[in-house]
Ligand SMILES: [Zn+2]
Protein backbone atom coordinates (compact mmCIF):
# COMPACT_ATOMS: atom_id res chain seq x y z
CA UNK A 1 0.00 0.00 0.00
CA UNK A 2 1.22 3.46 -0.85
CA UNK A 3 2.39 5.94 1.77
CA UNK A 4 -0.35 8.46 0.89
CA UNK A 5 -2.98 5.79 1.47
CA UNK A 6 -1.42 4.89 4.80
CA UNK A 7 -1.44 8.56 5.81
CA UNK A 8 -5.08 8.95 4.85
CA UNK A 9 -6.28 5.83 6.64
CA UNK A 10 -4.16 6.49 9.72
CA UNK A 11 -5.54 10.02 9.91
CA UNK A 12 -9.08 8.62 9.76
CA UNK A 13 -8.25 6.11 12.53
CA UNK A 14 -6.64 8.88 14.61
CA UNK A 15 -9.80 10.94 14.29
CA UNK A 16 -11.88 8.02 15.56
CA UNK A 17 -9.45 7.33 18.43
CA UNK A 18 -9.22 10.99 19.42
CA UNK A 19 -11.99 10.96 22.08
CA UNK A 20 -10.09 8.22 23.96
CA UNK A 21 -6.48 9.13 23.36
CA UNK A 22 -6.87 12.92 23.31
CA UNK A 23 -3.56 14.64 22.50
CA UNK A 24 -1.66 11.33 22.64
CA UNK A 25 -3.34 10.37 19.38
CA UNK A 26 -0.38 11.67 17.40
CA UNK A 27 1.83 8.86 18.80
CA UNK A 28 0.11 5.89 17.07
CA UNK A 29 -0.54 8.11 14.04
CA UNK A 30 3.16 8.96 13.65
CA UNK A 31 4.19 5.35 14.38
CA UNK A 32 1.85 4.02 11.70
CA UNK A 33 3.56 6.22 9.09
CA UNK A 34 7.15 6.09 10.37
CA UNK A 35 7.25 2.28 10.48
CA UNK A 36 8.14 2.41 6.77
CA UNK A 37 11.44 4.05 7.67
CA UNK A 38 12.83 0.48 7.72
CA UNK A 39 12.52 0.39 3.91
CA UNK A 40 14.56 3.56 3.64
CA UNK A 41 17.21 2.44 6.12
CA UNK A 42 17.61 -0.92 4.38
CA UNK A 43 17.99 0.85 1.03
CA UNK A 44 20.44 3.40 2.49
CA UNK A 45 22.65 0.63 3.91
CA UNK A 46 22.56 -1.82 0.99
CA UNK A 47 22.81 0.83 -1.75
CA UNK A 48 25.12 3.13 0.21
CA UNK A 49 23.10 6.24 -0.43
CA UNK A 50 21.09 8.52 1.83
CA UNK A 51 19.01 9.70 -1.11
CA UNK A 52 15.30 9.42 -0.38
CA UNK A 53 14.57 9.82 -4.07
CA UNK A 54 16.71 6.78 -4.92
CA UNK A 55 14.91 4.74 -2.25
CA UNK A 56 11.50 5.78 -3.59
CA UNK A 57 12.63 4.91 -7.13
CA UNK A 58 13.79 1.50 -5.94
CA UNK A 59 10.52 0.64 -4.21
CA UNK A 60 8.30 1.95 -7.03
CA UNK A 61 10.09 0.05 -9.81
CA UNK A 62 8.14 -2.57 -11.76
CA UNK A 63 7.71 -5.61 -9.53
CA UNK A 64 10.01 -4.52 -6.69
CA UNK A 65 11.45 -7.48 -4.76
CA UNK A 66 9.66 -7.91 -1.43
CA UNK A 67 12.64 -8.41 0.83
CA UNK A 68 11.93 -9.32 4.45
CA UNK A 69 15.19 -7.57 5.45
CA UNK A 70 13.71 -4.30 4.18
CA UNK A 71 10.68 -4.74 6.42
CA UNK A 72 12.35 -5.23 9.75
CA UNK A 73 9.93 -3.12 11.80
CA UNK A 74 7.01 -4.98 10.21
CA UNK A 75 8.37 -8.34 11.41
CA UNK A 76 6.22 -10.30 13.91
CA UNK A 77 9.31 -10.82 16.07
CA UNK A 78 9.86 -7.08 16.41
CA UNK A 79 6.15 -6.47 17.05
CA UNK A 80 6.09 -9.30 19.60
CA UNK A 81 9.15 -7.89 21.40
CA UNK A 82 7.54 -4.49 21.50
CA UNK A 83 4.40 -6.02 23.02
CA UNK A 84 6.52 -7.82 25.60
CA UNK A 85 8.35 -4.63 26.52
CA UNK A 86 5.17 -2.55 26.64
CA UNK A 87 3.63 -5.01 29.12
CA UNK A 88 6.82 -5.50 31.11
CA UNK A 89 7.54 -1.80 31.47
CA UNK A 90 3.84 -0.91 31.63
CA UNK A 91 4.67 1.72 29.09
CA UNK A 92 1.75 3.58 27.58
CA UNK A 93 4.10 5.15 25.04
CA UNK A 94 5.32 1.77 23.76
CA UNK A 95 1.75 0.45 23.68
CA UNK A 96 0.65 3.40 21.57
CA UNK A 97 3.60 2.97 19.20
CA UNK A 98 2.75 -0.72 18.90
CA UNK A 99 -0.90 0.15 18.15
CA UNK A 100 0.29 2.36 15.28
CA UNK A 101 2.60 -0.36 13.94
CA UNK A 102 -0.14 -2.99 14.13
CA UNK A 103 -2.60 -0.75 12.32
CA UNK A 104 -0.09 -0.27 9.51
CA UNK A 105 0.80 -3.96 9.25
CA UNK A 106 -2.90 -4.93 9.19
CA UNK A 107 -3.48 -2.59 6.26
CA UNK A 108 -0.50 -4.13 4.47
CA UNK A 109 -1.91 -7.62 5.02
CA UNK A 110 -5.30 -6.60 3.60
CA UNK A 111 -3.56 -4.95 0.64
CA UNK A 112 -1.46 -8.01 -0.19
CA UNK A 113 -4.54 -10.26 0.04
CA UNK A 114 -6.57 -8.02 -2.24
CA UNK A 115 -3.72 -7.80 -4.75
CA UNK A 116 -3.26 -11.55 -4.94
CA UNK A 117 -7.02 -12.04 -5.38
CA UNK A 118 -6.92 -9.50 -8.22
CA UNK A 119 -3.93 -11.19 -9.75
CA UNK A 120 -5.84 -14.47 -9.80
CA UNK A 121 -8.87 -12.93 -11.53
CA UNK A 122 -6.79 -11.00 -14.09
CA UNK A 123 -4.50 -13.94 -14.78
CA UNK A 124 -7.51 -16.06 -15.66
CA UNK A 125 -8.76 -13.35 -18.01
CA UNK A 126 -5.39 -12.69 -19.66
CA UNK A 127 -4.54 -16.39 -20.21
CA UNK A 128 -0.83 -15.67 -20.27
CA UNK A 129 -1.09 -12.92 -22.87
CA UNK A 130 0.45 -9.50 -22.18
CA UNK A 131 -2.27 -6.86 -22.47
CA UNK A 132 0.15 -4.36 -23.99
CA UNK A 133 2.12 -6.26 -26.67
CA UNK A 134 0.11 -9.47 -26.96
CA UNK A 135 3.14 -11.66 -26.24
CA UNK A 136 2.51 -14.94 -24.43
CA UNK A 137 4.68 -15.40 -21.33
CA UNK A 138 4.78 -17.81 -18.39
CA UNK A 139 4.37 -15.21 -15.71
CA UNK A 140 2.53 -11.95 -16.22
CA UNK A 141 2.97 -9.12 -13.74
CA UNK A 142 0.22 -7.03 -12.21
CA UNK A 143 0.49 -3.37 -13.07
CA UNK A 144 -1.55 -0.57 -11.45
CA UNK A 145 -2.94 1.87 -13.99
CA UNK A 146 -4.78 4.09 -11.59
CA UNK A 147 -5.07 4.46 -7.83
CA UNK A 148 -8.53 5.76 -7.18
CA UNK A 149 -9.30 7.99 -4.20
CA UNK A 150 -12.40 5.96 -3.55
CA UNK A 151 -11.26 3.21 -1.19
CA UNK A 152 -14.18 0.96 -2.08
CA UNK A 153 -13.12 1.03 -5.72
CA UNK A 154 -9.41 0.66 -4.97
CA UNK A 155 -9.16 -3.01 -5.98
CA UNK A 156 -11.50 -2.89 -8.96
CA UNK A 157 -9.92 -4.98 -11.77
CA UNK A 158 -10.39 -2.16 -14.26
CA UNK A 159 -7.61 -0.19 -12.55
CA UNK A 160 -5.05 -2.91 -13.32
CA UNK A 161 -3.51 -4.73 -16.29
CA UNK A 162 -1.40 -7.84 -16.65
CA UNK A 163 1.86 -7.17 -18.47
CA UNK A 164 4.90 -9.15 -19.58
CA UNK A 165 8.09 -8.17 -17.67
CA UNK A 166 9.57 -5.98 -20.49
CA UNK A 167 6.30 -4.05 -20.97
CA UNK A 168 5.99 -3.66 -17.21
CA UNK A 169 9.53 -2.31 -17.03
CA UNK A 170 8.76 0.16 -19.84
CA UNK A 171 5.57 1.24 -18.10
CA UNK A 172 7.51 2.21 -14.99
CA UNK A 173 10.32 3.94 -16.83
CA UNK A 174 7.71 6.09 -18.59
CA UNK A 175 8.88 5.06 -22.08
CA UNK A 176 5.77 3.14 -23.05
CA UNK A 177 5.26 2.92 -26.79
CA UNK A 178 1.90 3.44 -28.40
CA UNK A 179 -0.80 0.90 -27.72
CA UNK A 180 -3.74 0.67 -25.37
CA UNK A 181 -1.49 1.10 -22.32
CA UNK A 182 0.99 3.45 -23.98
CA UNK A 183 3.22 6.08 -22.44
CA UNK A 184 0.55 8.63 -21.62
CA UNK A 185 -1.19 6.37 -19.16
CA UNK A 186 2.10 5.22 -17.71
CA UNK A 187 3.06 8.70 -16.58
CA UNK A 188 1.35 8.03 -13.27
CA UNK A 189 3.46 6.82 -10.34
CA UNK A 190 3.08 3.09 -10.47
CA UNK A 191 3.39 0.03 -8.35
ZN1 LIG B 1 4.26 -7.06 -23.25
Ligand SMILES: [Zn+2]
Pocket residue numbers: 061062063142143144168171172190191
Ligand atom coordinates in the same frame (compact mmCIF):
# COMPACT_ATOMS: atom_id res chain seq x y z
ZN1 LIG C 1 3.54 -1.71 -12.31
